[in-house]
Amino acid sequence: MTTVLAIDQGTSGTKAVVVDGAGKVLGLAELPVRPAYLPGGGVEQDPGELLDSVLEAGRQALARAGVPIDAVTLANQGETVLAWDPGTGEPLSPAIVWQDRRSEGICAELDGERERIAETTGLILDPYFSAPKMAWLRRNMTREGVVTTSDSWLVHRLTGEFVTDVSTASRSLVTRLDDAEWDAGLLELFGLGGERLPRIVACDEVVGGTSAFGGDVPVAGLVVDQQAALLAENCLKAGEAKCTFGTGAFLLANTGTSAARSTSGLAASVAWRVRGETSYCFDGQVYTAASAVRWMQDLGLVRTAADLDAVAADDSEGVLCVPALAGLAAPWWRPDAKAAFTGMTLSTGRGHLVLAVLQGIAAQVAELGDLVAADLGQPLSTLRVDGGLTRSRVLMQAVADLTQVRIDVYPSEHATPLGAVALARASLDPSLALEDAVDAWEPSTTYEPRWPAGRAADFRARWREAVSAVTAQGTVRTTTTREEER
CATH class of the missing domain: 3.30.420.40 (ATPase, nucleotide binding domain)
Structure with a gap:
């Protein structure tokens, strides 16, 4: 072996x-x-x-x-x-x-x-x-x-x-x-x-x-x-998607062996080339995920990432966060965007701010999920997730609520190296099919949406208004779809 x-x-x-x-x-x-x-x-x-x-x-x-x-x-x-x-x-x-x-x-x-x-x-x-x-x-x-x-x-x-x-x-x-x-x-x-x-x-x-x-x-x-994590999570067929929650959050969807371009502002790139065949993917990025948590640690809002769920309030009481601490990627592509909190009052506490940051990360993931669905021509039914921040039940539930899809948590903390292991196996044994080089797995935890669709839509509409306020500062550059250009 x-x-x-x-x-x-x-x-x-x-x-x-x-x-x-x-x-x-x-x-x-x-x-x-x-x-x-x-x-x-x-x-x-x-x-x-x-x-x-x-x-x-x-x-x-x-x-x-x-x-x-x-x-x-x-x-x-x-x-x-x-x-x-x-x-x-x-x-x-x-x-x-x-x-x-x-x-x-x-x-x-x-x-x-x-x-x-x-x-x-x-x-x-x-x-x-x-x-x-x-x-x-x-x-x-x-x-x-x-x-x-x-x-x-x-x-x-x-x-x-x-x-x-x-x-x-x-x-x-x-x-x-x-x-x-x-x-x-x-x-x-x-x-x-x-x-x-x-x-x-x-x-x-x-x-x-x-x-x-x-x-x-x-x-x-x-x-x-x-792409290594995409492979480890068995996203081998067109339409299968994962999101890794690390320093940033990265949502990738397999698009098969055709070099398709996104019509909604996502990046299109190579997933892997194996046995002479190239597979492609769409991907979208949230530039700050764990780095936003570290920022909260530096401010004293939480001591460690393990404290997120204990500190986060049950309800944000109207506080919203656009956590653009390193700019915004798809669909805005605004490297100059700055982070913002809105809806704060004298009663706002650190729990509200922590929850607002986590919901802001989840809202960006939900936006990316919509873009992927638009490019694929079908909604996502499941999103596979990995990375250190998947330990936060508050964040994962927010992702399920705002995407309105089931979230399957990858059972290992090592998705990226395990994907690379599969490719090393394929390198050493040319007779080994790629799907046989990848280890089978079952989710360690599954999150189903708890919010009704109307509540999720209302939250996302208000959150987009907050994004609009952020991106209105300075020169606005939008990415239009090809359909809109027509």
């Missing part, structure tokens, strides 16, 4: 798990990493801290498992970039995190190319994606070395190879959605035409070997984190 060390290198931590062929976790280690939140929308990480966390977490997980491994696999943040020396592997810049908004000006310069970029890449022109941050780094930090997403650097340090996987590349704004290859014209558009770029590999490919964890072990099954 294949035993895999899976490393999930995330925004606020690195997790390593050793998983056997039956899906049992034999060893686990988690180490925090600390993004620096800077004035002006900057978010950076120390590359050395990222690498050290990958090596140390991997070694700790292996020590706890006490068994040899057959492969190492890596899931990555997706849109975090850095410059580095391809000769020495040394970083030449901080890592510019996916939440960083300092490339807004570059996106504004290219506003006239918005439709061309969307049609070519399936993505919305926004600082969230890789290329604007790469261009900003080149303008403001260094012209030396190469500039890539963080996975390419980490894999290079492990194997010496210069690669990125197809799902990560599809998040860049400079790859074509239809064939997931670099697009020379878009690279020129972002001022990246002369850059040396990594080879794009499939998700079921052995990309090299590493001795970083003892012996010489293949590195295989590379994938971006959210």
